[in-house]
Amino acid sequence: MSQALLAPGADAIPVHLVSETGWDTLQNALAPIERGFASASGFAPKAGRLALLPAEDGSLARVLFGLGDPAAVTFDRFLTGKLPGLLPAGDYRLLPAEGIDPAEAALAWLLGSYKFERYRKPGPARPHLVVPDGVDATRIERIAAAVAAGRDLINTPSNDLGPAEIEAAIRGLGERFNATVSVVTGEALRTEFPLVHAVGAASPRAPRLIDLTWGPEGAPRVTLVGKGVVFDTGGLDIKPSAGMLLMKKDMGGAAAALAAAEMIMGDGLPIRLRLIVPSVENAISGEAFRPGDVIRSRAGLTVEIGNTDAEGRLILADALALAEADEPELLIDFATLTGAARVALGPDLPAFFTGDEGLARAVAEAGAKVHDPVWRLPLHPPYASLLDSKIADLNNVSGGPFAGAITAALFLRRFAPKTGAHLHFDLYGWNPSSKPGRPEGGEVQTARLVHALVADRYGAA
Structure with a gap:
């Protein structure tokens, strides 16, 4: 659930964003009772420190919030996203501070206000923020709402979020933005998207491929593909119980793609957008695909199944083949794909792969611009031989423990x-x-980056 910003001019409590270099000046400008209270409470302008300063009647007069050094390499640009969890209910306004982008500070506040309360009673009233001067509140709210919707999808447990619910979310998005949505399921899925069908065949919840199109014919074509595995048992190569605990998030790629699509359409960017989401549950039954099976993909390539727990790349393969046939100018896929990427880069830093050097630079720049960081890993061509199969065109996994994220990316490139x-x-x-602006739980990593990338590449409407 996302908050909205309050209109300018609303009566609100001022929040001073206090840097280490600005503290002395501000301290001297405070009323004696405020200065004394700040001193008695031990306030220092370290990052994340808070002091609530009273007026003479005991009401809350102003807030001090420490920034530390905004020029430091370690400074968190979303630090103001910590405030909604610290402040009492009320209306607040952020005062300008050197080195702080007011739009980014407001976005961080909204992202930090997010709570997933579908299964619990709503918590206490939360603080609200007045839109800072000069900030486009509508755009900031659209971005925050898209992130919140994506987080909601990831946080929803799999008993309440199956392929049909992913379809419903995309259809809802299509209705809001007058987009066309089509769905392939049943026998048509088996024929047209055999890898998607094979991965989802064991579940009583029918697999499907959902395809949304928005924007005018003739505009530059941008296609987003999101992995929509609503739960991953690992299939017959079953995961241990600990490995399944977070598998409701295995549709995080689809959620990120939906969030990016919502931002792009909300801004009315001048492109022809296509969103493709293959959605399945990788379950276990007599219909499950097996290690050693060979399946002919939509692209015509035959794939030997070396491991049923490498299912995400299989459904993406059919979706990418569909996407490429449309000859997009830009093709982006999102997936919670490999543990190898997490081992290399940790949970906060998604890996990205591309053979286009200009695109790689643009991705890095967009991630830095909107504080949605990523790190490039190489598409090392010699590793493609690790996917060789003796009986098919390729295997879905490599024959050893090395370079798992790279071999997965090379598989998709085929x-x-x-x-x-x-x-x-x-x-x-x-x-x-x-973390500030990033509550524990589902996160649509790279969605804001892609929104910025597409806006920079194709311009505003």
Whole structure:
């Protein structure tokens, strides 16, 4: 659930964003009772420190919030996202501070206000923020709402979020933005998208491929593909119980793609957008696909199943083959794909892969611009031989423990070989602990980055 910003001019309690260099000046400008209270409470302008200063009648007069050094490499640009969890209910306004972007500070506040309360009684009233001067509140709210919707999808447990619910979310998005949505399921899925069908065949919840199109014909074509595995048991190569605890988030790629699509459509960017989500549950039954099976993909390539727990790349392969046939100018896929990427980069830093050097630079710049960080890993061509199969065109896993994220990315490239501007994100989709603006739980990593990338690449409407 996302908050909205209050209109300018609303009566609100001022919040001073206090840097280490600005503290002396501000301290001298405070009323004696405020200065004395700040001193008695031990306030110092360290990052994240808070002091609530009383007026003479005992009401809350103002807030001091420490920034530390905004120029430091370690400074968290979303630090103001910590405030909604610290302040009592009320209306607040952030005072300008050197080195702080007011739009980014407001967005961080909204992102930090997020709570997933579907299964609990609503918590106490939360603080609200007055839109800072000069900030486009509507745009900030749209971004925050798209992030919140994606987080809600990831946080929803799999008993309440199956392929049908993913479809419903995309159809709802289509209705809001007058987009066209089509769905392939049943026998048509078996014929047209055999890998998607095979992965989802064991579940009583029917697998499907959902396809949304928005924007005018003739505009630059941008296609987003999101992995929509609503729960992953590992299939017959079953995960241990500990490995299943967070598998409700295995549709995090789909959630990130939906969030990015919502931001792009909300801004009315001048593109022809396509969103493709193959959605399945990787379950176990007599219909489950097996290790050693060979399945002919939509692209015509035969795939030997070396491990049923490498299912995400299989459903993405069919989706990418569909996407490439449309000859998009930019093709982006999002997936919670490999543990290897997490071992290399940790949960906060998604890996990305592309063979397009210009696109790689643009991705890094967009991530830095909107504080949605990523790190590039190489598409090292010699590792493609690790996917060789003796009986099929390729195996879905490598024969050893090395370079798991790279071999997964190389597998996907086989299904979109003609698209030069192809970008693959291997993300975690989860905040293991709360950080400013990033509450513990589901996270649509790279969605804001992609929104910025597309806006920079194709311009405003």
